[in-house]
Amino acid sequence: MATAFGKTLSARETPIPGLVLLDLPVHGDSRGWFKENWQREKMSAPGIDLPDFGPVQNNISFNDAVGTTRGIHAEPWDKYVSVATGRIFGAWVDLREGETFGAVFTAELDPSTAIFVPRGVGNSYQTLEPDTAYTYLVNDHWSPDATYTFLNLADETVAIGWPIPLDEVEISAKDQNHPRLADVVPMPPKKVLVTGANGQLGRALRAEFGDHPWIEYATRADLDLTSPDLDAARRWRDYGTIINAAAYTKVDVAETAEGRTEAWAANVTAVAALARIATANGITLVHISSDYVFDGTKDGAYSADESLSPLGVYGQTKAAGDAIVATVPRHYILRTSWVIGDGANFVRTMASLAERGIDPRVVNDQVGRLTFTPDIAATIQSLLDAAAPYGVYNVTGIGTPRTWYDIARDVFAITGHDPERVAGVSTDDYFATSTTPVAPRPRNSVLLVDDAGPVVTGDMEERLNAYLQG
Structure with missing residues (x-):
């Protein structure tokens, strides 16, 4: 699946409050392509309305095989996710205290899409192409004193429809042992x-x-x-x-x-x-x-x-x-x-x-x-x-x-x-x-x-x- 070129910067709401899916303009020619992955002024402007969340760290996760699956992790910070190369199936679950606890949203991301993941929303993905680079900006540094919340990728309640069955993909033992939704301790408010x-x-x-x-x-x-x-x-x-x-x-x-x-x-x-x-x-x-x-x-x-x-x-x-x-x-x-x-x-x-x-x-x-x-x-x-x-x-x-x-x-x-x-x-x-x-x-x-x-x-x-x- 080729990267979609020529999109207009726009934002799409999701069933999870604060989780925003974005279409990104990607400009390409015979040499390759270019995009503004994160542009504070444009993305916090009316019509897009992302919070000016003040990222302090930029991380990249490289995955060489199709089907690499990671998550579901909810951290006490905001995260802006995009794909540099390749394509993923992403799944997000609201793990915050409140009425939308357990709400699910899924979407495919390629370099022409991105998603803003607010604090306490569980983030996970499965690679759909080899050599996929998954990037994310976060507005805090990891700390052993912070509160983290996790959900099992195979939880029957949220029932994520993974494109590749989980028993056929690469998953870490740690991710396999995360609790089911009934046992998850919700992420408290700030x-x-x-x-x-x-x-x-x-x-x-x-x-x-x-x-x-x-x-x-x-x-x-x-x-x-x-x-x-x-x-x-x-x-x-x-x-x-x-x-x-x-x-x-x-x-x-x-x-x-x-x-x-x-x-x-x-x-x-x-x-x-x-x-x-x-x-x-x-x-x-x-x-x-x-x-x-x-x-x-x-x-x-x-x-x-x-x-x-x-x-x-x-x-x-x-x-x-x-x-x-x-x-x-x-x-x-x-x-x-x-x-x-x-x-x-x-x-x-x-x-x-x-x-x-x-x-x-x-x-x-x-x-x-x-x-x-x-x-x-x-x-x-x-x-x-x-x-x-x-x-x-x-x-x-x-x-x-x-x-x-x-x-x-x-x-x-x-x-x-x-x-x-x-x-x-x-x-x-x-x-x-x-x-x-x-x-x-x-x-x-x-x-x-x-x-x-x-x-x-x-x-x-x-x-x-x-x-x-x-």
């Missing part, structure tokens, strides 16, 4: 790492993502993000997503010498290390930003693409972290304001003061919206599930913006206390007698939310009622 797992957002992420073998919740005691050994702390190629819920948030203490050092270490140095790891290993990095990256002087809500203009040290470190994360090819920056979750926060403080009979003075010249941590966690899940476009997303409650004074009165009213007990005061007057450094606050913290996209939001007042009554 790991998700959640840092800052004991914070307000970290606890909401635990509730949203649940407990699974492939989800890792880490505190600083488990993983020091500022350690110079962070690159070697994990086999990072096994991770698909890092959700960084760790941050330094003591905005006033950040104005001190010690606090400034700690804020830059947690919000910039650690973020830079995660960004470097994410970029090197093709990991999606989810980063939590803040309204403090703005100076609050704008008349109107801040959009997701607004230019940054931080005031104090905390805001400067968060803005620096945003700029770093934006360089990661796969990133989501979630900008939030006035975060409320499970733990000490403004709403809990006001509820406690109301209950104890203390009448607070609360600033009335800062405007924004509360953001509840379950909404942030649900938005992260939504972005990842939908494979939403990478970039910046504003995530806050929706509804009429309020001042801290307004919210304090709402808390008093919801908890059955007289809201008139709350007195309003300007920010300048509130901090006028402070004997410790005070961070400048943005007066306008209102973020523009696109509630038609993957951002999960709810009415701020409804969320507040549910939070206090829950």
Whole structure:
């Protein structure tokens, strides 16, 4: 069978999600032929849409006899397969956890065809011509610590229709002894790492993502993000997503010498290390930003693409972290304001003061919206599930913006206390007698939310009622 010339580069979907069969243009004349075997720009363009999977190794398997049969092997990396010379019958079986476990696809490949094999899909082939060279690009190096999954070539359940019966071909003893499908341990998804797992957002992420073998919740005691050994702390190629819920948030203490050092270490140095790891290993990095990256002087809500203009040290470190994360090819920056979750926060403080009979003075010249941590966690899940476009997303409650004074009165009213007990005061007057450094606050913290996209939001007042009554 001669190689097909003159094809147009195109992609064909298969019954296995992510497994893509490609037709390749091959140009030939009396001297032989030429093809672009892998062309990143063309193959990741719309219409082909292969992932830019970042190959790190190019392997060639030469087979001198017809009927040489290899597989079925599923590795924890992506693979791009093509034939340099000869022809093969290829069979692929989905060995990943999920609804398509056991799904099969077969096709013949010659130099004018190729196939992209995603992580966890079993790969096998049988040569149909002598002197066949089978080539494949992979985006990770073999490791004894990695997870591998195998399936027997003769499994009766998937019932691959090999062109040459398996009892007539050359097969290694190792391949012959692979397990049947019923005994295969499925390839688990890539790991998700959640840092800052004991914070307000970290606890909401635990509730949203649940407990699974492939989800890792880490505190600083488990993983020091500022350690110079962070690159070697994990086999990072096994991770698909890092959700960084760790941050330094003591905005006033950040104005001190010690606090400034700690804020830059947690919000910039650690973020830079995660960004470097994410970029090197093709990991999606989810980063939590803040309204403090703005100076609050704008008349109107801040959009997701607004230019940054931080005031104090905390805001400067968060803005620096945003700029770093934006360089990661796969990133989501979630900008939030006035975060409320499970733990000490403004709403809990006001509820406690109301209950104890203390009448607070609360600033009335800062405007924004509360953001509840379950909404942030649900938005992260939504972005990842939908494979939403990478970039910046504003995530806050929706509804009429309020001042801290307004919210304090709402808390008093919801908890059955007289809201008139709350007195309003300007920010300048509130901090006028402070004997410790005070961070400048943005007066306008209102973020523009696109509630038609993957951002999960709810009415701020409804969320507040549910939070206090829950």
